[in-house]
Amino acid sequence: MGGLRGNIVIGQSGxxxxxxxQSLVGIVEAALVAAPGSRVLGALHGIKGVLEERFxxxxxxxxxxxxxxxxxxGAxxxxxxxxxxxxxxxRALQVFTKHDVHCFFYIGGNDSAETAHLLNELAVAAGYDLRLFHVPKTIDNDLRVTDHSPGYGSAxxxxxxxxxxxxxxxxxxPGVKLNVVMGRNAGWLTAASVLARQHDDDGPHLIYLPERPFSIERFVSDVAEVQQRLGRCICAISEGVRDESGALIASSKETDSHGNVQLSGSGALGDRLASALKAxxxxxxxxxxxxxxxxxxxxPGVASPVDASEARAVGRAAAQFALSGDSQHGSIAIVRTSNAPYSVRYERVELRLVARDTRPMDSELIRGHNDVAPAFVEYVRPLVGELPRNARLSDFSA
Amino acid sequence: MGGLRGNIVIGQSGxxxxxxxQSLVGIVEAALVAAPGSRVLGALHGIKGVLEERFxxxxxxxxxxxxxxxxxxGAxxxxxxxxxxxxxxxRALQVFTKHDVHCFFYIGGNDSAETAHLLNELAVAAGYDLRLFHVPKTIDNDLRVTDHSPGYGSAxxxxxxxxxxxxxxxxxxPGVKLNVVMGRNAGWLTAASVLARQHDDDGPHLIYLPERPFSIERFVSDVAEVQQRLGRCICAISEGVRDESGALIASSKETDSHGNVQLSGSGALGDRLASALKAxxxxxxxxxxxxxxxxxxxxPGVASPVDASEARAVGRAAAQFALSGDSQHGSIAIVRTSNAPYSVRYERVELRLVARDTRPMDSELIRGHNDVAPAFVEYVRPLVGELPRNARLSDFSA
Structure with a gap:
């Protein structure tokens, strides 16, 4: 393989x-150094911009x-x-041919990895020389293989x-507060609410993840128990919670071209659960x-420092893998090498291992049907960074 | 009057x-200096804590x-x-008598000012020596007299x-994004969204305030026009928008003891308007x-520096007015003495001028039925402080 001939395109997706x-800039920085003879182009609106030749x-x-x-x-x-x-x-390969593009970076989640995988298979079959890397990002943290995804720590x-x-x-x-959190397929983001527990009686008191079946009846009795005990109850509820049969508790008819149902941008689930509690x-x-x-x-302003620097590093790593000539295609995984002190390294993995399917939370990170396990707290804390502390008056037993 | 005899109670409300x-601590700091012989007590849960003698x-x-x-x-x-x-x-006066309390500070909005006013009238009628100050706070910014309310700048x-x-x-x-913002009676908080306009095509593109009648039909055609022109449309909508007849577009049956309808903590208005757009x-x-x-x-972490320091100063001012013996009762107003550079002073005003009624946005701060006027931007900018800038790629005309 060796040095790249031709140009480079980067797209953002999802x-x-x-x-x-940060990942975009990480790729650009590393590419300008590693492939000084190549143009580094950005495709507007991801694969759509490639098809429309908008660079x-x-x-x-x-x-x-x-x-x-x-x-x-934002992207x-x-x-x-x-x-x-x-x-x-x-058609995308034709556009690449026309613009002499032989390296493509696609920053996105599992769906974008699938797009990259499809494009790569086609390029291989056509014998078109294309270095192609998926660069992971998702606030949902539901990518396979990687320890965690850039974007997750900040969300x-x-x-x-x-x-x-x-x-x-x-x-x-005091009262009951329900917070519906993003995460269509996995509870990682909802689970991160646990970091708000600083004092003994702090919430979230109940955490509902899509990995465990959700029963409205049991939810009402869980809340009643906490409310009785503490006089207030704060719940973290994933937008993706499902009943025993796997049906979403909140459902809407709108889907995207990957078949994902619209869950965000609507108050339906929260309002439905609030009504159930009142009833x-x-x-x-x-x-x-x-x-x-x-x-x-x-x-703005809540990016986790670790997340920001890892997102940058993942972009750089993708460019270095692609442009050093060591590998033709792949995705980047973050491997956690130590938790105290926290440290990671970046690894190339096969596209097919990241494409399409998502990764739910591991069972050992979940406790019962409405909480996370201590192992999850250890997992997530370094990704989020130091949090401000809620101070209380000391003489508050009165 | 002169020096205070007896003890001091502070409560937080609303x-x-x-x-x-910040206001609580401002009062405590100033009181400990100005009334070194008095105990400074906090009532738990405001007037409820007074009635229950929970200090x-x-x-x-x-x-x-x-x-x-x-x-x-939080309080x-x-x-x-x-x-x-x-x-x-x-009963509250009896509790004050029992605990030798002759000075009461009530931190709150217009409803709390009304409580303070009632209590004050009763104390005067009973000949009970009580210094009583309302200390303003509300994210809604709808208190009368004061230029703005502590709490508003940060929200x-x-x-x-x-x-x-x-x-x-x-x-x-791209798409249409509706954001429903708090503010039951006045559009101040919704209007602050205007500060997000940094680039020519930035949103909010449409701003709907409770001060102007809201028509769903006109809203749909407003959005269609912006969407047509820019390919996207971001709307700021007050939770308190009302139709021509004064009826809330989003309504619920729940009210508090002041007769305020519950608007927050429900996605009903946003979902209703989203449906109207799709229809x-x-x-x-x-x-x-x-x-x-x-x-x-x-x-946490978004307090505006100006707001934080003014909230502290308002607490100190209330304590100084009350404990210097210059005035028996009142509320504190912030008077803006200059806008460039921004400066204020603190003034004592009569309780009845702040109690109960709220203040909508002035007409000259509003433009048409879906925007704010430049005068509002001048008004609000110093209260919010410097904002981060959304950077764009320079070669973006492509």
Missing amino acids: GPTHVIN VDLGRESRETLEAVAQTP ALRSVRKKPTREECE ARYVALSFLGDNVDVRSL GLGDKLRVRADTFGYAQRSF | GPTHVIN VDLGRESRETLEAVAQTP ALRSVRKKPTREECE ARYVALSFLGDNVDVRSL GLGDKLRVRADTFGYAQRSF
Whole structure:
């Protein structure tokens, strides 16, 4: 293989994160060094921009602009939710041929890895020389193989901070507070709420993950028990909770081209559960339901330092693997080499190991039907970083 | 009057804010200096704690604890939504007599000012020597007389930051994004979203305030126009929007003892408007509705520096007015003495001028039926402080 001939394209895909631009800039930085003769292009709106030949020249950006972009949430190249057809993948290869592109980086989640995998299989079959790397990102943390995904630590930080806020808010004006958290297929993000437990009686008091069947009846009795004991109850509920039969508790008809049902951007699940509580426990109970929105992936200023630097490093690693000539294609996995002190290394893995399927939380990270295990706290804490502490008056036993 | 004889009680009331504990600590600090012979007590859950004689001794707290509490959101003394009856006010005076309390500070909004006013009238009628100050706080910014309310700047900062996040998120994956913002009676908090406009095409593109009648039909056509022009549309919508007849677009049956309807903690308004858009503009339109939740008043780390220091100063000012012997009762107003550079002073005002009624946004701060005027931007910017800038790639015209 050796040095790259031709140009490089980078695309961003799927839901943006706080740090997806760190990976973009990491690739650009490393590519400008490793392939000085190549143009580094950005495709607007991911694979859609490739098909429409909408490219920007990332090599022309100043270091200053790149650094500012790296620290801005959202996808600077814009994103897309699109699973290309076989014909579209063929068309993409034609566009690559036309623009002399022989290296493609696709920053995204499992669906984007699937797109990369499809494109790669087609390039191999066609004998088209294409180095192709998937660069992982997802706030859902549901990618296979990698220890965790860039984007997760920062979203988890937003979630933990929100629950910290709720702990003081609901302690001020007691009642039941339901927070619906993103994560269609896996409970990783919902589980991160556990980091808000600082004092003995802090919430979240109940944590419901899609990995465990959800029963509205049992939920009502769980809440009643906590409310009875503490006079307040804060619940973390994944938007993806399902009943015994696997049916989503909150469902809507809208799906994207990967078949994913729309769950976010609607208050339906929270409102439904709040109604169930009032029906079961009485209308006088103060119940509030917040559905955490897009702030989970875009609220400025909450990027976890570890997440930001890892997202950058994952971009650089992908470019180095691709451009050193050591490997033609793959995805990047983060391998945790130690937890205290926390350290990681970056590894190339096969695209097919990351594509399509998602990874639920491991059983040993979950406790019963409404909590996480201590092992999860150990897992997540270094990814989120230091959190502010909710101070209390000392003379509060009175 | 002169020096205070007897003890001091402080209570916190209504929805907490990011900086309500700054005011608490401001009162404590100033009281410990100005009335060294008095005990400084905190009533748990506001007037409820007075009635139940549940007090903590704030004079025993270390400086370190007080400072940490000042920087923690939520009401450290816990809060309450309660309008006491005349009998309860009489009972409160009996409790004050029993505990030798001759000075009461009540930190809260217009409802709490009303409670303070009732209690004061009764004390005057009974000839009971009571210095009584209302200390303003509300994220809604709807108190009369004062230029703005402690608590508003920080909540406005959370709102502006959320819209900054949405600007990059919705630019990444275009569609219509509706954000429902707190503010039952006035649009101040919703209007603060305007600070997220950094680039020409940034949102919020439409801002709907309770001060202007809301028509679902006109809303749908407003959104269609922006969506047509920019390919995306971000809307800021107050939870308190009402139709021509004054009826809330989102309504629920739950009210508190002041007669306030529950609006927050439910996704009903956002979901209703999203449905109207899909019905009017087609099912294929990507529409997401987030109802900003309690994070608006409690998310850690977003306190505006100006708001935090003013909340502290307002507490100190109340204690100084009360304990210097210059005035027996009142509330504190912030008077803006200059906007560039921004500066304020603190003034005592009569309780009745702040009690009960709220203040909507002034007409000259509003533009048309779906925007704010430049005068509002000048008004709000210093209260919120510097915001991070969303960086874009420079070569983005492509």
